[in-house]
Amino acid sequence: MDTRDDTELAPSATLGRRERAKAEKRARILAAARALFEERGFERTSMSEVARAADVAEGTVFQYAATKVELLMMVVDALWGAHERATTTPSLSAFAAPGAATAGGETADRIAELISPLVTAMRRWSELAAWVAREILFGADMPHRRRVLDHVDRLEEKIAARLQDGRADASGAIGAARDGATGTAGEEPGAAAAAGARLIVAGVLAELNRSRQRRIDGENVDVVLRRLIDLVVAGAGAAR
Amino acid sequence: MDTRDDTELAPSATLGRRERAKAEKRARILAAARALFEERGFERTSMSEVARAADVAEGTVFQYAATKVELLMMVVDALWGAHERATTTPSLSAFAAPGAATAGGETADRIAELISPLVTAMRRWSELAAWVAREILFGADMPHRRRVLDHVDRLEEKIAARLQDGRADASGAIGAARDGATGTAGEEPGAAAAAGARLIVAGVLAELNRSRQRRIDGENVDVVLRRLIDLVVAGAGAAR
DNA sequence: ACTCAATTCTGAGTACACTCAATATCGAGG
């Protein structure tokens, strides 16, 4: 009944009645899902509630998202996309420790900066975030999830780039190790950085959930996350 | 309700008829669940099938495992426990790269050794493993899961210990950093090692699942996991 | 205006995880 569409996709333009109706329906479903997930949580929202709120039949919802989890991913994709569009200037390190120099050094700061929005978002929607994290890492391959993964991939690429930068710096352990020596056979140079980025993301998702379950307050979570980044940047040998 | 220890098989000993019947039922359910999960997979096995195979009513299964996932965790706990009991000598690094020296050095080898059985097990039961990994990292707190987590915790402690050892060695980056200097305020010295261990476990679980979904062959997975460990041991600065 | 094939929508139906009130079973005390 209530069409509080927002977020995105104005139907507008020159489209057939059919396409327009579809876009509208999609928007209604998205809005209904988002609202209900936010106010009642993921588990306690039923698909039929979403359908009712979006004023469509239950089966219709499944045409736009094949699964309840996919519906969640659809919402996340929309939110993430909106955030990306709105953010030219990346929010200045909301939690990168201001004073205290840590083993990871500046590179770690620059990475903390990158994941800061993710951390903030996951704190804000902690119940949903647990589901999202779970599905990002272990979900089945489906279209809406794929789109969320694309966002994650982009984030990981940025992290990898900064890891790569840091490698040349003094901060990185065995700074001399550069390209030569070590390592398994011939691989692309960025492979380690990419692995590091994936490791950081997986670690952050797991650690955020862990602290949620243990009800650890935000302050300490920051410390934990920061240490996690330091570990990847500088290794256990260096981290305090 | 819950008869503490037992862990599994052999009702044996002097117990009331009731206790014995309970243990037998538990064993039957465990065996049925394991067999069905193995041959048909987790999702495609229904609770009523398990009940039928174990020759108990459906409701009875739920008395021993409050949830389908809990039933899976019950199976995993039993398997893991059996493995632990059977293993005095830890299986010599099934996948720790034999030749090639990597950035992580010997410490990484010693850690690879520790997670090797986990990797082997997850490869063997890849479909189930995905569910297990997912529940270990993101599941709700329930008794059988808790027991599995205890196993994970023990593994993490061992990993942490080896990380700690490695810290003094030359292999660890900035070997000099020892205890003094750096880091956030006063914390237990093992905190970083513990965090590193958790990071490795989370990373391995995620990476194994990732390669399962992308159908990457075992060889390459070994390389990826090895690199992951190297990263935590020596940091991105060092890793090739 | 009138087909008509293609697409979209619909909601009753299905499968299955989980619940719970009733029932069966046990064993300690008489």
Add this chain to the structure above:
DNA sequence: CCTCGATATTGAGTGTACTCAGAATTGAGT
């Protein structure tokens, strides 16, 4: 052996995610 409280078992019942065969809608072609 009998009684009775405690505990374990049972299976019909419930809620809900998901399916699918038919109904409705659309727009291109005539």
